[in-house]
Amino acid sequence: WQYNELYRNQYHYSAAKNWLNDPNGLLYDDSTATYHMYYQYNPNGNGWGDMSWGHATSKDLTNWQEQPVAIPMLENQERMDFTFENTKGQFTDNGKDGKVRYWGQPCTDWVEKNAKKYIFSGSTVLDKENISGLGENTILAYYTSCFQIATRWNDGGDGGMGSWIGMSEVQEQHLAYSTDGGQTFKQFDGAKNAAENLAGTANQQSPKAIIPVTAISGLPGVDAKDFRDPKVVYDEEHKQWLMIVVAGQQALIFKSDNLIDWTYASAIQRQHDVGVGVWECPELIPMKVKDSDDIKWVLTMSVQDNAYASGSGMQYMVGDIDAQGVWTPATANTLANPNWLDYGEDFYAGVTFGNTGNRRIMLAWQSNWKWTGLQQTTPWYSNMTVPRELTLVADAAYDGGYKLVQAPVTELDLANGQDAIVPTTDKGTGALDTGLILTGDMNNANAAKVTNFKGTAYKIEAEFSWEATSKPSALGLYVRGTDNFERKLLVGYDLGSQLAYLNMLSTDDQDIQAPGRDHTNAFVPDAGHIKLTALVDESSIEIFVNDGEKTITQVFYFRPEKIGGSHVKTDNIGFYVEGGNDKKATVK
Numbered sequence: 329w330q331y332n333e334l335y336r337n338q339y340h341y342s343a344a345k346n347w348l349n350d351p352n353g354l355l356y357d358d359s360t361a362t363y364h365m366y367y368q369y370n371p372n373g374n375g376w377g378d379m380s381w382g383h384a385t386s387k388d389l390t391n392w393q394e395q396p397v398a399i400p401m402l403e404n405q406e407r408m409d410f411t412f413e414n415t416k417g418q419f420t421d422n423g424k425d426g427k428v429r430y431w432g433q434p435c436t437d438w439v440e441k442n443a444k445k446y447i448f449s450g451s452t453v454l455d456k457e458n459i460s461g462l463g464e465n466t467i468l469a470y471y472t473s474c475f476q477i478a479t480r481w482n483d484g485g486d487g488g489m490g491s492w493i494g495m496s497e498v499q500e501q502h503l504a505y506s507t508d509g510g511q512t513f514k515q516f517d518g519a520k521n522a523a524e525n526l527a528g529t530a531n532q533q534s535p536k537a538i539i540p541v542t543a544i545s546g547l548p549g550v551d552a553k554d555f556r557d558p559k560v561v562y563d564e565e566h567k568q569w570l571m572i573v574v575a576g577q578q579a580l581i582f583k584s585d586n587l588i589d590w591t592y593a594s595a596i597q598r599q600h601d602v603g604v605g606v607w608e609c610p611e612l613i614p615m616k617v618k619d620s621d622d623i624k625w626v627l628t629m630s631v632q633d634n635a636y637a638s639g640s641g642m643q644y645m646v647g648d649i650d651a652q653g654v655w656t657p658a659t660a661n662t663l664a665n666p667n668w669l670d671y672g673e674d675f676y677a678g679v680t681f682g683n684t685g686n687r688r689i690m691l692a693w694q695s696n697w698k699w700t701g702l703q704q705t706t707p708w709y710s711n712m713t714v715p716r717e718l719t720l721v722a723d724a725a726y727d728g729g730y731k732l733v734q735a736p737v738t739e740l741d742l743a744n745g746q747d748a749i750v751p752t753t754d755k756g757t758g759a760l761d762t763g764l765i766l767t768g769d770m771n772n773a774n775a776a777k778v779t780n781f782k783g784t785a786y787k788i789e790a791e792f793s794w795e796a797t798s799k800p801s802a803l804g805l806y807v808r809g810t811d812n813f814e815r816k817l818l819v820g821y822d823l824g825s826q827l828a829y830l831n832m833l834s835t836d837d838q839d840i841q842a843p844g845r846d847h848t849n850a851f852v853p854d855a856g857h858i859k860l861t862a863l864v865d866e867s868s869i870e871i872f873v874n875d876g877e878k879t880i881t882q883v884f885y886f887r888p889e890k891i892g893g894s895h896v897k898t899d900n901i902g903f904y905v906e907g908g909n910d911k912k913a914t915v916k
């Protein structure tokens with residue numbers, strides 16, 4: 329694969345072939361100076377399935393090298409025994425041959441089934457000091473094992489429907505570990521201790537969990553079938569390891585001293601949009617507040633449905649952690665009114681890298697469970713966002729007094745160089761330097777085209793300002809435009825509604841354009857100026873408004889059949905001002 333197929337992003341990571349979703353186990357290993365990106369991956373197809381941990385490495389967070397699958401799905405023939413003590417009637421043995429049988433009482437039987445154990449999302453820790461007993465600089469991977477078990481349903485007894493065997497899903501937390509710098513992993517069999525695991529006597533096919541379902545079965549309101557996505561972090565202040573895991577509408581915190589034995593500490597109850605979608609991929613991120621020595625614990629959460637734009641999205645809530653492993657929200661409002669981390673539709677399951685000192689670097693799956701099936705790329709499916717550096721900034725306008733600000737990592741600029749882009753008017757009067765004045769042209773949008781740059785993958789930064797007395801109604805950037813800007817994306821600001829927006833209407837991408845998807849926005853108060861930064865790629869756009877105070881992330885496709893049956897170039901950039909008489913805006 330040349331990575332030059334239609335829609336293949338150029339500086340956003342995608343696997344050479346096949347499906348990927350959540351980033352997992354992001355880690356900087358300073359013993360090898362390597363960034364590791366693991367991710368949900370289907371080695372056998374271009375749709376979700378056979379979930380394993382794919383793997384890529386990088387020295388600079390920008391150029392990634394795909395590696396062999398790090399943690400493959402477990403697959404083995406498993407015999408499951410079951411007993412009906414007091415049943416007479418029928419059951420469907422759908423694990424064995426699907427036939428309906430009739431039994432007197434009592435009865436026992438078994439099913440032999442091909443038991444796939446999926447390796448779901450999770451996190452890694454670099455065990456520098458051999459706290460686990462598995463060796464210095466071992467990489468520990470905490471993940472959710474997801475599998476089906478034979479379950480006895482509906483004991484109808486005499487004369488009724490009877491009982492049958494069905495399959496139900498179990499999710500529990502497992503550990504795998506790597507002693508070769510993160511390339512390959514062995515399963516840690518929780519039934520054994522570290523020495524036995526290292527000695528190789530551990531069961532690699534059916535390893536026991538380190539946090540089995542029974543660990544939560546007594547807790548009120550948790551959901552064992554949605555018990556997943558463990559994220560482990562060190563709490564420097566209280567000298568404890570913490571793991572946060574979701575369980576349906578709750579997040580549970582476990583504590584550990586040795587990274588292997590975990591005890592339940594506390595629960596966080598969801599309050600916003602309870603029951604809509606599930607909570608997924610939680611994280612507790614210790615963050616130094618900018619220009620202060622205060623540490624706050626930011627809780628980030630992926631919400632599978634009903635997010636700000638539509639479908640899946642991410643939220644954040646600021647709080648504190650104590651020595652008991654209890655997270656306390658900053659205000660009574662924090663959980664009821666979480667902040668959105670991104671205002672587009674394609675920023676999901678984001679987590680941060682471990683072991684990056686004071687830097688907090690997040691990347692996310694650039695997709696949405698609601699729409700993802702509509703994308704049609706081949707032979708690969710989906711990509712990651714660029715890594716973003718997070719900063720926690722004091723701001724009284726936000727709940728608890730803090731906002732999370734995001735910026736593309738500076739490594740991106742270093743790796744790719746910075747080309748200056750010079751705008752000019754589209755009337756052909758030649759290139760202007762910076763400081764182009766766009767003067768309103770009565771009823772028509774007044775646009776200027778950039779003449780010294782054409783391209784489809786770049787980063788662009790533009791600052792706009794206007795006079796309070798002569799405001800335009802909207803202004804912004806055209807990116808990915810055709811020559812006459814008949815097709816384009818608009819990255820703009822609507823001064824009336826005070827919304828920064830991405831308008832994808834003219835991609836005419838009916839396949840993916842469910843209502844609302846073509847237009848997303850974020851509230852940004854009119855301050856007389858706005859800075860719009862867009863990271864544009866073949867089928868990805870990430871917008872940072874005012875240096876990342878708000879972000880909007882989307883995928884987009886200019887479908888060939890919608891543009892005269894062949895692919896036209898969408899490699900122009902422009903600036904525009906809309907509305908009113910005698911309005912003007914300045915672009916820097």
Ligand code: FRU
Pocket residue numbers: 349350368379448449450472556557608609677
């Ligand atoms: C989030 C998620 C996780 C799960 C994984 C499975 O996108 O649903 O909760 O671990 O994907 O692939």
